[in-house]
Amino acid sequence: MNHVRADFPILDRKVNGKRLAYLDSAATTQKPIQVIEAVDDYYRRYNSNVHRGAHTLADEATVAYEGARAKVARFIGAAADELVFTRGTTSSLNMVAYGWGLNRLSPGDRILLTVMEHHANIVPWQLIARHTGAELVYLELTDDYRVDLTNLDRVVDERIKIISMSGMSNVTGAIGSVAELVEVARQIGAVSIVDAAQSVPHLPTDVSTLGADLVAFSAHKMLGPTGIGALWGRREILEEMEPAEGGGEMISDVGLYESKWAPVPHKFEAGTPPIAQAIGFGAAVDYLDKVGMSELRKHEIEITQYALDRLAEVPDLKIVGPQDVAVRGGTVSFELGDVHPHDVATILDQEGVAVRAGHHCAKPLMRYLRVPATARASFYLYTVEEDIDQMVTGLYRARELFGLA
Amino acid sequence: MALEELYREVILDHYRNPRHKGRLPGAHFHAEGQNPSCGDEFSLDLAVEDGVIVQVATQGQGCSISQASGSMMADIIKGKTVDQVEEITTKFKLMMDIEEGENPVDPARPGAVLGDLEALQGVRKFPVRIKCADLPWATLADALEEAKAAQ
């Protein structure tokens, strides 16, 4: 996989005089030249609004925008007209919460989540619960950080109308229990939603066999631009779902007092969409297709195993997440003795190593695990052993500065 | 080199052995602060008699910089009047570049102006960490606001 690095210009830069070891891909990934050029090309050659103009540029822009939709859809095994472009995972999940949850939940209904969710898959449901009188219930975790599926019957019953779950934790790296929970949802007639912000970028995903009803993800976590993401939904559900926003582009007819919606997916895309970003998103999935998602997964398993092995050598270091690479992705949270994660991050940054520190937008999970904060190193197709080695060197430096001899 | 200046021994000592730690039963004033972006927390109890801070207790959770800053702050404000504490706060903010102006610290006499707190000057080279050092002081400002309102 080393050959891909040449496509990522940013990886050549120096940080604090050191080689950059970018280990923060769970926050956002770097962009290959192919994506940067696709965005650049749109602005230079055919910048125009979509679906609106009877001129050549508008036509080219529309073709590219809809072409990007088809690419992203194909990337997850979906049909193009079931794929809605959104601002990202957060807006996809809010769109479902407001467009589906708000109209269908009543007092006493339940929404089932897991304690390992990102705030983006908790807070929208809290808002909807407040509006509708529905209740939130949570699945807990096993000792190895996976969703605990024992005693499911204690929580699961017909009151549950929505199950929304993470495909992969952005803190522990644990792969979610999507197949199992989708099956639970099917049995009780609930709608199943996957927060796939961390899973679609890292695990081969085929919605035609996944069984979930709705899947949300972000372009910027899979080589694409910020400001765009997707919501895939089963056609029947998208047909039933109300648009959360109204405006141009999403209508088929507008009267003074009432309007008719455009067909799915356009009814969810009010206003001028992020066109350049969509085109960049298309280029990103082209790139991932070329590499191959199973090759990518194989690389991430190898680099994650290497990281877990190297981190195991560092005294006082505790991994917060599964040890088995088969059930986890390349997002590795850890604690280093009494050195606070922010201090770890500052020291690593001086070594050119970019990691994130804090609660990672998953405060309920942090409280559940009783860790106030972690440092987190996260990998992608361009991560190499040298990056991990550089981090480990930095961790020894942290030990030294904090007098952990 | 910058890292050695950031993680001075006195800072690590306050981080690991925070002074005046705990709650103050019967405190007159209480304030809590948080940095939502990083999750650091700091809370403060003050007992004030005749305008003098007679007792201080703090609790917190977070990085070495925020917690050491809080411990040093507790040390320096105990026994001072509210007015004196406001002066100290201003000096601290000038020293840390939080407020614009001349750094009041005298390099020829280390510790003479702000005591142990002067060790925090190394943080200025790490602008993203300045908010860590400031958390306890923002919390203190809230508590003093209450104290002044009560006067």
Ligand SMILES: Cc1ncc(COP(=O)(O)O)c(C=O)c1O
């Ligand atoms: C698991 C998970 N869900 C949701 C999000 C939110 O994604 P975005 O900020 O792109 O909307 C993220 C990333 O921050 C994430 O890691």
